Amino acid sequence: MPHVSGNASFEYSRAALLAVTEVEAPLEVTSDDLDEKLKDVLARLKLPASLLQRVAGVRARRFWDETRDFQEAAADAGTAALSAAGVDASRVGLLINTSVTRATLEPSVAVRIHDLMGLPTSATNFDITNACLGFVNGLMIASTLVDAGQIDYAVVVAGEDSGRVQEATVRNLHAQTTNRGNFMEQFASLTLGCGAAAAVVGSIEDHPDAHRILRGVTRAGTDHHGLCVGDHNGMFTDSTALLTDGLELVMDAWNDTPQEWGWRDMDRYITHQVSQLHTNAISEAAGLDPERIPRTFPTLGNVGPASLPITLVREQERLSAGDHVLCLGVGSGLNTAMLEIQW
Numbered sequence: 072m073p074h075v076s077g078n079a080s081f082e083y084s085r086a087a088l089l090a091v092t093e094v095e096a097p098l099e100v101t102s103d104d105l106d107e108k109l110k111d112v113l114a115r116l117k118l119p120a121s122l123l124q125r126v127a128g129v130r131a132r133r134f135w136d137e138t139r140d141f142q143e144a145a146a147d148a149g150t151a152a153l154s155a156a157g158v159d160a161s162r163v164g165l166l167i168n169t170s171v172t173r174a175t176l177e178p179s180v181a182v183r184i185h186d187l188m189g190l191p192t193s194a195t196n197f198d199i200t201n202a203c204l205g206f207v208n209g210l211m212i213a214s215t216l217v218d219a220g221q222i223d224y225a226v227v228v229a230g231e232d233s234g235r236v237q238e239a240t241v242r243n244l245h246a247q248t249t250n251r252g253n254f255m256e257q258f259a260s261l262t263l264g265c266g267a268a269a270a271v272v273g274s275i276e277d278h279p280d281a282h283r284i285l286r287g288v289t290r291a292g293t294d295h296h297g298l299c300v301g302d303h304n305g306m307f308t309d310s311t312a313l314l315t316d317g318l319e320l321v322m323d324a325w326n327d328t329p330q331e332w333g334w335r336d337m338d339r340y341i342t343h344q345v346s347q348l349h350t351n352a353i354s355e356a357a358g359l360d361p362e363r364i365p366r367t368f369p370t371l372g373n374v375g376p377a378s379l380p381i382t383l384v385r386e387q388e389r390l391s392a393g394d395h396v397l398c399l400g401v402g403s404g405l406n407t408a409m410l411e412i413q414w
Contacts, residue, residue: 078288078327086214087281088412089156089271093377093384094144094230096133096265105241105261112244116251123261128347132264132372134234141172142180144267145230146187152226152269153188156278160189164222165213166196169205169229171375173198184228202299202402203343205229205376206268207287207410210398213272214284225272229377233263239305259299260306262346264372268380282396286332287410290324292316299403317401318352324407325357334397334411337363339386343400344368344378353399376402390414 102123106113113120123129135141145168153160166188168181181196190196199205199212206229213225240260243249275283295316299308328334340359342350344367354361365386367378374381379398390396394414401407 076323078290078324080286080288081211081215082286083214083218083284085274085276086217086272086284087275087278088210088284089158089273089278089281090152091270091380091384091387092148092151092155092268093381094148094151094267096135096144097138098134098136099131100134101131102129108241109244112249112254116249116254118251118254122258126346126348127262128369129262129372130369132233132262134265135232141170141230141232141265141267142174142183143187145170145180145228145269146184148230148267148269149184149188149226149228152271156271156273158224158271158273161191163190163194163224163226165216165225166190166194167209167213167225167227168196168198169201169209169227169376170198170231171200171202171205172230172232173200188226201406202404203373203376203378204400204402204406204408206380207398207400207408208289210270210272210284210410211287211289211408217272217274223273223277226269227272228267228269229375229380230267231375231377232265233375234265235303236260236263236301236306239303243305255310256307257305259308259310259373260301262368262373263306264374266371266374266377266381268377268384270380283413285411285413287408288324288328289406289408290320290327292320292405292407295320295405298405313403314349314352317349317405317407318356320405321353321399321401321407322356324409328409332411333395334409337397337411338394339390339396340364341379341383341386341396341398343402344371344382345373
């Protein structure tokens with residue numbers, strides 16, 4: 072059955088980003104540390120050390136310690152975002168958790184975060200699980216409900232814990248059956264990191280100094296759903312096909328956006344943080360100034376859906392009123408989403 076081609080487009084009239092915050096995981100694990108753990112494997116397969124730094128551009132990533140788990144970190148980020156926005160928890164009408172990480176199949180991650188944040192019983196809460204695009208999807212849904220007047224405020228959170236996946240990957244790679252092909256299938260797992268982020272969405276009428284959420288698009292390329300498949304036992308990726316097909320999907324969506332939106336001349340492009348290779352590919356294909364694309368993957372790795380908001384948090388002090396910011400990413404599935412915010 073043929074697929075219908077095209078973008079889903081959204082425009083918002085009232086929605087605004089009031090605050091965005093992050094919680095940094097405390098423990099740094101360098102790529103040199105991982106090289107040491109995999110020293111015997113690399114030697115047996117005759118692979119050079121420093122692949123993570125040379126190929127992906129990832130020097131380090133961060134992990135949680137025993138003092139805080141990913142759900143507590145997400146709740147802390149959400150509480151901090153409400154404080155920064157000057158919004159009382161009692162006024163929140165929606166909590167969306169967008170984490171890939173989950174401790175159980177049931178209940179949702181959102182219920183514990185809702186409880187930890189002390190949100191009211193009237194606040195709807197649920198998870199969106201859409202790989203690395205979840206946070207952007209969450210912002211879009213929150214913006215739609217604010218526009219419709221159904222809620223006053225929404226909190227969108229993501230807390231990621233890749234520790235179990237990385238531990239499983241190191242164990243998998245030490246198997247005597249591991250060959251170069253197996254190694255490269257699991258290579259992307261070694262770039263993953265931990266972290267948490269949150270954003271508050273409200274109305275521009277109530278917060279005229281906030282950052283207007285203007286418009287966005289999504290596009291599906293779900294015939295590529297088998298390119299990156301992961302669970303707590305590891306993540307297996309066809310990296311070459313993921314880059315090629317993901318870039319094609321992004322560019323199809325990019326080329327279908329109206330010229331009058333001016334997306335080719337944004338002040339900043341906040342992309343999902345995968346690797347140097349992916350960032351360069353999108354920059355070159357779309358003709359984007361690399362100086363306008365902040366990078367956090369060298370020191371944080373790929374923090375899943377939390378990567379994009381964390382990068383926005385770290386860039387916001389360099390943004391000026393009136394700047395236009397395009398959040399842009401592609402996630403396993405494949406799906407792509409782009410969202411424009413006026414600072």
